[in-house]
Amino acid sequence: MARATRPGARRSGGPALMRTSSPVLVGRDDQLTALRCAVPTQPAVVMIEGEAGVGKSRLVRELLATDLSPLLVLMGHCQPVGEPFPYGAVLEALRGTSDLLARHRPRLSPVAGVVGPLLPEIAEFLPVPPAPTGDPRTERHRVFRALRELLGALGPVLLVVEDLHWADSGSRQLLRFLMGDPPPTLSIVVTYRREDIPGGMPLGTAYRPPSGIASVVLRLSPLDVDEVRALTAAILGEDVVSVEFATKLRERTAGIPFVVEETLRALRNPAGAVHADSTTARRLLDTVEVPVLLRDAMAERLAALPVTATRLAQAAAVLGVPAPAELLGEVAALGEQRVHAALTHALEGQVLHEVDAGRYGFRHALAQQAVYDTLSGPDRGQIHDRAIDALRLVEPLPLVQLAEHSHRAGRTAAWLGYGEAAADHATGIGDAGAATALLRALLAEPSVPAADVDRLAVKLGQVAHLGIDQVDPTTTLDRLLVDRRLSTSARGEVRLYRGLLLIRQAGGAEEGRSEIEMAIADLGERPDLAAKGTSVLAQPFTGMTPLAEFGVWLDRTTRDRRATADPELRLSLLANELGSRLHIGDPQVVPALETLPRAVDTMGEQRQLARIHCNLADACTSSGHFRLADDLLRSGLRHAAESGAPFVASTGRVTRARLDWLTGQWDGLVDRSLRLLEEYRDLFPNSSELSLVLGSLAMARGEWGEAISHLTETGAFTPEEAITPVAVAGCAALALTALAQDDVVRACVDADRGVEILRAKGVWAWSPELGPAAVASLLAAGRELDAEAFVDSMASGIADLDVPLSVAALAQCRGRLCEARGDLDAAQAHYRDSIIGYESLPAPYYAALVAEREAVCTLDRDPDKGAESLSALIDTFDTLGATRDAARCRHLLRTAGGAKPSRRGRRGYGNDLSPREHEVARLLAAGRTNREIAEVLFLSSRTVEQHAARVLRKLGVTSRAELRGDDFG
Structure with a gap:
């Protein structure tokens, strides 16, 4: 051409x-x-x-x-x-x-x-x-x-x-x-x-x-994972492609764009697959047929090779992993003298590649599959048999490979033995994901004997609740409950683990609790397992079951803990008991933490110690013990990493994100939370809390659409299936988002829904976010009596609790009421108490919001002092990244006739963007109109128009469409 x-x-x-x-x-x-x-x-x-x-x-x-x-x-x-x-x-x-x-x-x-x-x-x-x-x-x-x-x-x-x-x-x-x-x-x-x-x-x-x-x-080099992810999104027109899918796709295609494109073309429903977690992504991509063009190209290369080189390539395809020349020669049944020449031909023919020093394999998985597909059934079985014989001599035994070759060679008994041993080894080193996948594969085989099914099913449940892969193991356990091979004695244990997994999934809370209750009834001969189920039912923060009904389970958990002689079970029960009690503000928990063990004897006990620390850190974050939460998170995440407890680690990482939001550590928090959200999308307790963090951050920036999009995923609209304190906080953030847009009716609807959840649960310890949002919304609607009634209920509800965050919030609510009544002296006194409370935690963003209300009360009586306070708050909000709040304070300052004093004199930015221009650029890149930007930044449309023109000129672009949001994060 x-x-x-x-x-x-x-x-x-x-x-x-x-x-x-x-x-x-x-x-x-x-x-x-x-x-x-x-x-x-x-x-x-x-x-x-x-x-x-x-x-x-x-x-x-x-x-x-x-x-x-x-x-x-x-x-x-x-x-x-x-x-x-x-x-x-x-x-x-x-x-x-x-x-x-x-x-x-x-x-x-x-x-x-x-x-x-x-x-x-x-x-x-x-x-x-x-x-x-x-x-x-x-x-x-x-x-x-x-x-x-x-x-x-x-x-x-x-x-x-x-x-x-x-x-x-x-x-x-x-x-x-x-x-x-x-x-x-x-x-x-x-x-x-x-x-x-x-x-x-x-x-x-x-x-x-x-x-x-x-x-x-x-x-030109192959694409890395992020680039494969971007290419996939571009080809399919998807906004979000999971890291797990991109990682597996990159692994399977070596990041070669043509192979990526052909793989996506061959994948059934690729648009639906790109949101998959790692396990699902691997399963979907492993089933993709080799694209025709790639298969033909590999066939041409094989045809050009000598017979010995082709046999060596086929042996490499059967082995499936890079291997040294000697092992390839044994599997190919080539004499030692012929291996070198055969390998040289295979390398020169671009069929095999030296993957790392002295180990040879294929450029990518699809090339390996293309060669594997050239083998007939009998030939494949024969080579798999030789692979088993050769791998048995390798130390340490490659159990996963031996299991796979045994399965493909039709050796069911050997496959079962090697597969279970591989799962046990993976569990021992803390790789719950690998163990889960192995056990699921074994249980999917109809020929596995009943006695083995019992043992494997129980192992699957035990391992799966340690990991973050929840959906697929739940499906397997569900199928096993109607499997005739499963004995009655094992059925209760399988049901228990299925319930534990369901509780972690969106829409699974009520079914999970019901499943656990049925499991407890079936576990009369296993009091240890029944106690585990009881301790989960004692956790008050799931669904809409009132606190009074949780108390029965919580007391029973305490009795079980005191009665057991098993140290690992005792720690397991303690993790749920202490976390639950601290979540509802029990003042006896924090002093009792001094008695927690510092060290343990076994890996299982260390996993439970990790759970104790991470559960307590979560409760401390909710109640307001932020410094203690930080210490507990550090130790909890360390124990989780050392003992191989990925699910516990996931909860700790999510709690860290929430804690960083509350303590004002916002640098990089959006990107970190988004990555975590992609990783834990199937774990509803994690994803809902991350959505709360992301929605709250977006609200502070004035990005209403993004805020609402995240906040609707907190469970605020489905509290019966939600993590209740997260759902209540989600209602609060939704109310504040509506209030910031002057939609008082919607703000009241969201606030009333949160109040209803709170009253139904009867846990006022979960009111620190909702209290100020509800009072502000009710007062904006002229519902002063409702606001007063709420404040009285909140005060009564937390009176004897250890909830410093709620105490600071209550003082803010009282200040709001006094300000609405015109009693500014009392309002400022309450605001001062609230600020001191927030700063002691520390919660700088909440403290700054209350300080703004205090400054507003000061403006009329002492304009200079009020203006000085607002000016300082502008710096505080700007430093945090609370764009909307900083703009509001500037607007208040301008309205009061003041201007923010400069500490260094007004600087000239030349061709660089000023801070205000940077914010305008970020909003322009997000697709906001001049009017919307004006509303967020409290500017006139004309001023925004001027800023926008300077932004385009300084950045050397001719239209808003050329601006990229990533450049202004």
């Missing part, structure tokens, strides 16, 4: 480059910039190298989509044809120049005529060729000179030659000639795969550009 194009002016030649499914170029910004800079600097030579499918042609396509005027683009491809086609790509590129030559009739020397016989399409525009010399070398040199002169006569030219690795030697020599002494108006871009070039030199000999020529070599 060939093409001659002067972008924006004229085209000639063959069809356009093949389209790719991605509408945007991913991961090649630096290379594209270098290409765009080098090509217009004539003469120029750009060499683009990279393996098959890595995106060389796409990069060229992006270049050609640029306005390259006045360059004429000539394009040709080298072809993998059997017969040599001397100078083929360059001749193909020039065939489309007849119209240009007809118009301009350039003056050419007689030597230019020698290409007439090679290019009959343009021969009429060329001089009569000189007489042949009879010397092949001289004739070839004439052709090179003629083509160089012709290219120089066409004006500014970009010559693109693709797939140079397929070029004949004559074409390589011609390009070497042109690159060594190009016409002053010529730029050359070539693409090639170095691994497919004999000797590894694309031009046949070493090339060093002469002085005066712009020369660039661009090496």
Whole structure:
């Protein structure tokens, strides 16, 4: 194929480059910039190298989509044809120049005529060729000179030659000639795969550009996980692609864009798969058939290999993991003398690759699958048998591999033995995810005997509740409950673990509690397990069951803990008991923490110690013991990591995010919380709390749509299935979001719903966020008596509790009531108590919000003092990242006739964005209109318009659409 194009002016030649499914170029910004800079600097030579499918042609396509005027683009491809086609790509590129030559009739020397016989399409525009010399070398040199002169006569030219690795030697020599002494108006871009070039030199000999020529070599590497994720999102038009899916896709495709695209094309319902967790992503991608183009390419490579090299490649495909040459030889049944030569052929043929030092495998999983699929059933079974024999001699035993080979070889008993041993080993080292996957696979086999089903099912439940993969194990346990192979004695235990998993899933709280209650009834002979179930039912923060009903279970848990002699069970019960009591404000818990064990004897006990610390940290965060929460989180996360307790670690990491929100540690918190949300999307207790953090942060920035989107995922609208304190806090944040938009009716609806949840549960310890939001909403609606009644209930409800966060919130609520009644002295006194309470925790954002109310009360009586306070608060809110709150204080200051004093004098920002312009840019990039920005920043639309114009000018863009939100996070 060939093409001659002067972008924006004229085209000639063959069809356009093949389209790719991605509408945007991913991961090649630096290379594209270098290409765009080098090509217009004539003469120029750009060499683009990279393996098959890595995106060389796409990069060229992006270049050609640029306005390259006045360059004429000539394009040709080298072809993998059997017969040599001397100078083929360059001749193909020039065939489309007849119209240009007809118009301009350039003056050419007689030597230019020698290409007439090679290019009959343009021969009429060329001089009569000189007489042949009879010397092949001289004739070839004439052709090179003629083509160089012709290219120089066409004006500014970009010559693109693709797939140079397929070029004949004559074409390589011609390009070497042109690159060594190009016409002053010529730029050359070539693409090639170095691994497919004999000797590894694309031009046949070493090339060093002469002085005066712009020369660039661009090496394209596979995409990393983030880039694979971006490419997937672009191809499928998805806003969010899970890290787990992108990681597995990158692993399976080696990050080669073409293979990524083909894999997505072969995947059923790819748009639905991209939100999958790691286990689901692996299952979905492992079932993708090898794309036809990739399968054919691998078949061609195999066909070119000697038989021994093919057998070695097939052995590598069966092994499925990189392996040393000796092991490959044993599995392939090759003699020691033949392995080296076979491996050399397989490497040179680009079938196998040295993955790391001395270990050989495939470039990516799909290549391995393509070779595996070439084997017949009997051949596969035979090679798997040899793999088992060879791997039995490896130390330590590769249990997972032995299990897989036994399964594929049809050795069910061996598969069961190795698989269970591998699961036990994974559990022992804390890899709950691997253990869960292994046990699920074994339990899916109908031929597993009943006695083994009991044992494996119980193990699955035990392991799954330690990990973060919840959905798939729950499904397996559900299926086992109706499996006739499962004995009555094991059924209660399976039911218990299924209930524990359900409670962690969205919409599973009520069913999970019901399942656990039924399990307890079936566990009369297992009081230890019944006690575990009881302690879960004693946790008051799930669903809408009133606190009074939890008390029975909580008292029973205390009795079970005191009665057991098992230290691990005692710690397990203590984790749920102490966390539950502290959550409801029990004042006896914090003093009792001094008696907690500092060290334990077993790994299981350490896991329970991790649970105790992380559960208590969560309760401390909810109640207001922030410094204690921080200490407990550090120790809890350390114990979880050392003992292999990923679920416990997940709860600790989420509590850390909530604690950082409350204590004002907001730097990087949005990105961290989003990553955690993607990782724990199937764990509703985690995802709902992260949604609360993200929604609250968005609210502080005035990003109402984003705030509401997150806050609706807190369980605020489905409290019967929610984590109650999170749902109540979600209602509070929704009310404040509505109030900030002057939607008093909606604010009251959200606040009333939160109050209803709180009264139904009877746990006033969970009122610190809701209290101020409800009172503000009710007062804005003129419902002063309702606000007063709520404050009285809150005061009565927390009177004897250890809840410092609620105490500070109650003082704020009382201040609000006094301010609404016009008693400003009393209001300021309450506000001062609230500020002191918040600062002692510390909760700087909440303290600043109350200080703002105090400053407002001061403005009328002491304008200077009020203005000074507001000015200081602007700095506080700006430092935190509370854009909306800082803007509101500026607005109050302007309204009061003041302006924020500068400590260093007004600075000039030049071409840099000022802080205000940065905020405007962020909101513009988020798609906000001038009016919406004005509302968030308390500015006039005219002022926003002026800021927006300066933002576009300083950033060198012509429209808002060119702004990217990531640049202003």
